[in-house]
Amino acid sequence: MRNITTGVTDEIDLACGMSGSHEFIFTLVPIVYGCNFVIGIVGNSMVVAVIYCYMKLKTVANIFVLNLAVSDLTFLITLPMWATFTATGYHWPFGEFLCKASAGLVIFNLYTSIFFLTALSIDRYLAIVHPMRSLRLRTVLYARITCVVIxxxxxxxxxxxxxxxxxxxxxxxxxxxxxxHPTVENSMILKKLLLAISLMKSLLGFLVPFVIIITCYCLIGRALLGARQIQKSSRSRDDEVLRMLAAAVLAFFLCWVPHQVFHLMQMLTQLSLERNCAIIEIIDTAMPFTICIAYFNSCVNPIVYGFVGNNFRKNLMRLLRCSPNGVRVSHPSISSKMSALSFRASEGLSLTAKSKASSEEK
Structure with a gap:
């Protein structure tokens, strides 16, 4: 893009025209945004309500899941504006403040969502692989401090x-x-700033957290497989937890990789001295759909981290039936299965160590 005038409110000209402007985008993308909005608002609201009403903030996992749901809700309220923006042919009628706030909330949710997923992964690793040694770190106070920092x-x-x-x-x-848009005075500064923002989005918003999550789940899987050799009876529950962890990683990967790939391509075109309008057209056409997939992660999170738990489903049914507080029954938290598994895994690992020691003594 290039400036015709230096004023922000004056008209600007586009070097490659309105690339990515297609009628099917203006029709399909707003529908997807609308579905994401409805599913995400309902799902995350249920997570917040169930944790607040029945499970309480007494475990580290519940605190992280609640903050993750609140993060998704703060982002989802911007989707109607982005749907309107796309449905009207990329026309923004909401003013400058909401433009800045909405764009900021999108990136804000990107970081908070991924950081809370990473925190959950680290918590699960500590709870399952190092259940006793991590007791001092896995407290409600430290979890709340971690949330504030995030x-x-x-x-x-x-x-x-x-x-x-x-x-x-x-x-x-x-x-x-x-x-x-760059001017003669700020062209170099703006280009460096855009590059820095893009690199932070790719590294801190995806690559580094993804490596941490994969590492945690690989170590968890190795510990569970080692414990399974000692406790054959726990195989079905171990498999269920492993499937849940695999689903979380797969959802994270599938939702964000397409957008990150095209975001990297967009960053490379911005750094290029010459504009290739054909490549820009491909990127601008694909980008709205990769954003739809990425936004869908806000809908998947409640399913992966909440609805797969039997106790969460029981508490959800109590909430929908408006059960009185007086008949409340004590239920484990969202992480109950994993917490129970933590003990079995550590017990299995200790039994393995004892068996090795006894064999050496003989």
Whole structure:
């Protein structure tokens, strides 16, 4: 893109035209956004209600899951605006403040969601592989402090994205919520800032957390497989937990990889001195659909981390039936299966160590 004038509110010209502007995008993407909004609001609201009403914030896993659901809810409230923006042919009628706030909330949710998923993975690793040694670290106080740090760190990382967003006039009747356009004075600074934001999004928003999550789940799987050799009777429950962990990793990977790939391609085109309009057209056409897939992660999280638990489903049915508090029955937390498995896994590992020691004595 290039500037016609230096004023933000004046019209600008696009070097490659309105690339990615197709009628099927303007029709299909808003529908997907609407479905994501409804499913995500209902699912995450149920998670918040069930944890608050029945499970309480007495375990580390519950605290992280609750914060993850709140993070998704703060993002989902922006989806109607993005759906309107796409349905009207990329016309932004909501003003400059909501443009900046909505763009900032998207990146804010990206970081908070992935950071809380990473925190959950580390907590599960400590609970299953090092259940006794990690008791001092896995407390409610430390979990709440971790949540505060995650919220603040994600906010700091999302501020630059909000600052570089603005409303631009493409024509007399089309206003776009997009990044600031370079001028002669700020061209180099803006390019470096965009590169830094893109690198942080790729590294801190995907690659580093993904490596941590994969590492944690691989170590968990190795510990469970070792414990299974000692306790054959627990195989079915072990398999269920492994499937749950695999589903979490798979959902994270499938939802975010397509967007990150095209985001990397978009970053490379921004760094290129020459504009290849054919490649830009492909990226701009595919990007709305990769964003839809990424946004769907906010709908998957309640399913993976909440609805797969039997106790969560029981408490959800109590909530839907409006059961009185007076007949409340004590139920384990969302992590009850994993907590029970932590003891069996550590017991199995200790039995393995004892058997090796006894064989050496003989």
């Amino acid at each position: 919220w603040l760190f994600a906010f700091v990382l999302s501020v630059p994205t909000a600052l570089i967003r603005d409303v631009h006039h493409i024509t007399n009747y089309t206003k776009v919520c997009g990044i600031l």
